Amino acid sequence: MVIGTGIDIIEVERVKKAAAKPAFLKMVFTPAEQAYFERFNFEPQTIAGTFAAKEATAKALSVGFRGIKWTDIEVLHDENGKPYATLQNAALSRMRELTGKTVHVSISHIKQLAVAQAIVED
16 A cells, blocks of 8 residues: 655756765765766766655655655665665654555656656555
């Protein structure tokens, strides 16, 4: 059963400007996410898509980022390139409060925009 849904869209250029600052990358993305970006030469669409997926996941948890750190939500990709979210700390606690067990994430982007959707299921 679906417990929560979230969607986010962001301009790639906004994330590109923010990602030029190492402090932004460190605050928002885990070391594993940053390693993934490095494999793709820090392509702005990839970073923006991951950012949108984190936002969408926070919305699906019905709290946004109130009490949740950006790095409590980690968005990685399986061997086929399919994105998935792993929750820890406050984000994981919130999902347990909702009796959620799984987060499904989908990401898409074009040159100017990135969009992501997240669904929390029990």
